[in-house]
Amino acid sequence: MLTIVVDRDKCEGYGQCILEAEDLFQLDDDGISVPTSGIDDSRRDDAERAADMCPMQAITVL
Amino acid sequence: MARVVIAGGGLGALRTAESLRANGFTGPITVIGDEGSLPYNRPPLSKEALLDGVHPDSLEFRRKPSVDDVDWRTGSAITHSDLAARTITLSDGETVAFDGLVIATGIRPRRLSIPGPHRGRFVLRTVTDAVALREHIAPDVNTVILGAGFIGCEVAATARTMGANVTIVAADSEPMLRPLGSQMGTAMRRRHEAHGVHFHLGRVIDAFKGDDCVRGVMLDDGTEFPADLVLEAVGSIPNVEWLDGNGLDLGDGILVDSAMQVDFPSAPIVAVGDIARHPNALFGDVPRRIEHWNMPTETGRRAGQTLAALLCDDDVDRGPFTAMPAFWSDQYGYRLQSFGLPGIATSHRTVDGDPDGPCIVEYHDGDGLVGVLGIDRTQDLLPYRKAIMDRENRARTTASEIG
Numbered sequence: 001m002l003t004i005v006v007d008r009d010k011c012e013g014y015g016q017c018i019l020e021a022e023d024l025f026q027l028d029d030d031g032i033s034v035p036t037s038g039i040d041d042s043r044r045d046d047a048e049r050a051a052d053m054c055p056m057q058a059i060t061v062l
Numbered sequence: 063m064a065r066v067v068i069a070g071g072g073l074g075a076l077r078t079a080e081s082l083r084a085n086g087f088t089g090p091i092t093v094i095g096d097e098g099s100l101p102y103n104r105p106p107l108s109k110e111a112l113l114d115g116v117h118p119d120s121l122e123f124r125r126k127p128s129v130d131d132v133d134w135r136t137g138s139a140i141t142h143s144d145l146a147a148r149t150i151t152l153s154d155g156e157t158v159a160f161d162g163l164v165i166a167t168g169i170r171p172r173r174l175s176i177p178g179p180h181r182g183r184f185v186l187r188t189v190t191d192a193v194a195l196r197e198h199i200a201p202d203v204n205t206v207i208l209g210a211g212f213i214g215c216e217v218a219a220t221a222r223t224m225g226a227n228v229t230i231v232a233a234d235s236e237p238m239l240r241p242l243g244s245q246m247g248t249a250m251r252r253r254h255e256a257h258g259v260h261f262h263l264g265r266v267i268d269a270f271k272g273d274d275c276v277r278g279v280m281l282d283d284g285t286e287f288p289a290d291l292v293l294e295a296v297g298s299i300p301n302v303e304w305l306d307g308n309g310l311d312l313g314d315g316i317l318v319d320s321a322m323q324v325d326f327p328s329a330p331i332v333a334v335g336d337i338a339r340h341p342n343a344l345f346g347d348v349p350r351r352i353e354h355w356n357m358p359t360e361t362g363r364r365a366g367q368t369l370a371a372l373l374c375d376d377d378v379d380r381g382p383f384t385a386m387p388a389f390w391s392d393q394y395g396y397r398l399q400s401f402g403l404p405g406i407a408t409s410h411r412t413v414d415g416d417p418d419g420p421c422i423v424e425y426h427d428g429d430g431l432v433g434v435l436g437i438d439r440t441q442d443l444l445p446y447r448k449a450i451m452d453r454e455n456r457a458r459t460t461a462s463e464i465g
């Protein structure tokens with residue numbers, strides 16, 4: 001299972017992660033990105049791509 | 063074992079190194095960058111970092127563990143190269159040999175030749191530039207910004223937030239005219255004016271006034287006004303001079319193919335980031351340099367894959383490059399976000415909201431949707447991004463119907 005962590009202090013809600021991988025993230029009511037839980041390891045490349053594309057570098061893929 | 067040298071030490075260098083490793087290249091990688099820092103994030107330099115303070119450590123990109131063994135040589139400028147001999151030469155005279163080369167030396171701010179004092183004139187590209195600029199922006203300081211592109215407008219917004227008096231001088235008729243078009247340019251000017259920014263549009267600066275330091279500017283229509291500092295934000299120049307004499311196409315950056323490879327038969331060479339003039343199948347065959355933040359990552363991924371294949375004698379993927387250009391810009395409380403290439407559109411229209419408030423603007427060329435801009439509409443842009451991505455399928459379908 002893939003663990004994706006979003007640093008809520010860093011996230012500015014640009015949504016680039018959602019635009020890269022719309023099923024792996026969503027914006028909550030505060031406009032902060034929340035990663036989807038229970039993501040299969042096979043999606044690691046997509047998750048890392050979304051992390052690379054975060055303007056605030058707020059996403060870590062473990 | 064083959065050795066890769068990456069010329070340039072920014073985001074493109076980092077992503078290419080990571081991609082070389084991800085694609086199985088295990089040989090030594092040396093990165094040679096002229097700045098004194100490891101790859102860092104530049105967009106905050108005109109915004110948060112200028113406002114709150116420049117903290118280089120917090121701007122540095124995280125590096126994947128796969129590049130822990132990369133030799134980062136910071137503070138080293140490259141002066142020339144003999145690519146057929148597979149060597150580059152540094153400013154201290156040292157010659158560095160490579161088996162595979164990544165061209166990632168990026169761009170620098172364009173400087174204009176304007177008579178008058180030099181002290182008090184600034185540009186903004188590096189951490190060093192931002193530190194110098196931040197020292198001078200303060201409440202009531204007369205700040206003149208030459209150029210009304212994204213950097214000029216972002217610094218204008220930040221300087222106003224810091225209490226400075228801000229005047230923008232630009233040759234174009236509206237701010238951000240080329241990337242956003244006239245309608246949105248006008249709307250963005252109104253937003254800046256509402257925050258107290260003054261504009262002199264369709265004008266250039268003829269001279270800087272002052273003895274040892276800039277104290278004022280004179281425009282081409284004779285208008286004069288005081289200036290304590292001038293930021294020159296009038297575009298960029300690709301750092302290609304070190305490649306002179308190798309017979310390359312350096313007309314505007316360096317020309318590459320869809321695999322990011324340079325046409326140079328006697329050595330494996332790729333180019334990435336702001337300097338790489340590359341084709342994008344979403345937008346026709348015309349190769350372009352695209353100075354958006356996401357392009358070093360997109361081109362770096364592809365270039366690393368290509369160079370790893372070349373060095374391992376594997377087949378290179380020559381398929382189309384279809385990365386989606388994306389940019390954002392925060393000015394005051396507004397957030398502009400865009401996908402595609404609005405700047406090549408032949409028409410644009412606001413399809414939702416009002417240009418003076420939250421809105422979505424579609425940009426079209428002869429083939430349909432070519433770009434989209436949203437202001438404070440982040441969550442609603444996904445369908446537009448998908449529609450632009452679909453251009454490649456449309457192009458293929460059309461080609462096969464004709465063929």
